[in-house]
Amino acid sequence: VAGFYVPAVTDGLKTFFELFNILALSGLLGLVGVMIIACVLALFYRAAIGSQSELKIMTVGKTPPPSQVASDLVRQIAALVSKSDEQMAAKLAKLGVYDLQALQLASSILQNEVVDATDAAEPKSKKSTSRITSEALAPAPKKKAEPEPPKLEPPKSKLAENDENDEDHGNKDPNKIQQAMV
Numbered sequence: 001v002a003g004f005y006v007p008a009v010t011d012g013l014k015t016f017f018e019l020f021n022i023l024a025l026s027g028l029l030g031l032v033g034v035m036i037i038a039c040v041l042a043l044f045y046r047a048a049i050g051s052q053s054e055l056k057i058m059t060v061g062k063t064p065p066p067s068q069v070a071s072d073l074v075r076q077i078a079a080l081v082s083k084s085d086e087q088m089a090a091k092l093a094k095l096g097v098y099d100l101q102a103l104q105l106a107s108s109i110l111q112n113e114v115v116d117a118t119d120a121a122e123p124k125s126k127k128s129t130s131r132i133t134s135e136a137l138a139p140a141p142k143k144k145a146e147p148e149p150p151k152l153e154p155p156k157s158k159l160a161e162n163d164e165n166d167e168d169h170g171n172k173d174p175n176k177i178q179q180a181m182v
Helices: 011-044 066-081 085-093 097-114 158-165 174-181
Strands: none
């Protein structure tokens, strides 16, 4: 309704608005074009979503290599080993609720995915991570080729046996055919 009371746009301002509209629409179309190209590239360079070989544009940035994460984790664990349970509880009490949940989720991922079952003092964490495990992203192991079972031939019917025994294939005895069917 307010548009009824707006004064008419003059030539100079009209040109500016037209150019602004063209630039804005071109930018939006360009962005849609980039998204379409990214989707098409994802079809050709197929990788499991969340795997280490996923395209950078799909992960919105660069993922650190596992070796760097491993060295950081080992350093942090070495620093935590020297602390007592009371010191850890005091430090964790300062964290926010969401940070504690994220820490518990990270701990359950470490317990379920990184720690070997033979090395663990406790069984796998029962905390649901509501995520796909890394085992699901791994390529399926190649199965060994199993030997094919021997092919068994179906037993011959009496009619076929009679046909093989007959020397004269052109003349079939109706009595023999009837006996073979019974």
